[in-house]
Structures are given as C-alpha cells and as structure tokens.
Amino acid sequence: MIDTLIPAGEPWMGVVRRGQAFRIVDLEGNQAVDTLFYNADDTHEHYSAQNTIQAQSRIYLTTGSVLLSNRGRSMLRIEDDTCGRHDTLGGACACESNMVRYALEKRYMHSCRDSFLLAIARDDRGMNKRDVVSNINFFMNVPVTPDGKLSFEDGISAPGKYVEMRAEMDVTVLVSNCPQLNNPCNGYNPTPVRMLVWDPS
C-alpha cells in the first residue's frame, strides 16, 4: 500500500505489484506527471509509447488503454480516468528542449529529464540515461493540430481529477512531477500530486 504526496517539481519511484490498483490524483489541477514504467524484475523491459499507440490505433491514452512494453507485453491497463485523455507524444522536458523552445538562459532550469536521471541515480536498480525512454505525460494536454504539429495547451485537467490503472505485471514506476515553468502544461505553476497503490478486494 502506498499513499504519498509528490511535491511540485520532484521525482518519485515506487513499485506496483501485478493486480494492484495505481491511482494518480492531480490535486490542484493542470499538473503534468511525466511517467515511465519498467518490469520490476528486469528494467530492460520498459513502457513503449510506439507499441502502445500502434496497438490501440489512438494517439491519446484514456480508459481502456493498455500500456505495452518494448517486448509487446501488457504492463498496465487504464481502468478509470476522470481527466479524459493523456499525452504520450510530447516527451519529457529537458535542458535541450528548454533552450530550443524558450531561450538560451532557460537551459539551467529544472526539467523532467534531470528529475528522471536524479531519481535513477539515487536508486539501486543500476539504471542509467539509456533507460529514460519516451514517456507518458499524465494530465498533459498536447493536441495534435490538423497539419500534424504538436501544441502545448492549457490543461484539460482540474483539481481532484485522477487516472487509475491496474498493473498486469510487477512494475517499477518512475515519475517526474513536472517542474516546467515555460509552457502551460502546469498552468505555469507546478503543484503536488498524490500517488495511491492498493490491493483491490
């Protein structure tokens, strides 16, 4: 059982066992939660945005989406979603994207990629930057425009909205509660989120 708050802008790692429910609550609304999943017994098996999108023939994630691994296996299934849709195309913010998208001097601001790397460096699973692959951005609104571009828009989430999954294998969860201040993904104001893991009766 896990019931924890991730402060604004901080990373988190945890394990969800097969059959357990995993809920992320957007406590204050419009908070991007950059997330990756790994097989808890073998971190070389990880979430695959490509396999997931291809299998469901949809670019957004919501209730019914099955999160597939790079080995084509089901890692988790989204069972409830009061937000409506989640991005898995936009990737994690990084010092490089901060610089290219915003300004040279934004390079040194906090980013999800740095948070991911900090979390796995503190952890003892032996992971490194090669393990940080294309991720899910829960609650983040990244619409694909008619001419095929991605745009970062004000969030579609709101205080108390949540997404709930059921694990279909033992997974290690890696989260960066996004610290981004330069686009509307966090409403320009990063806020805490709540993580809940439990055994459904």
Ligand SMILES: [Zn+2]
């Ligand atoms: Zn971010």
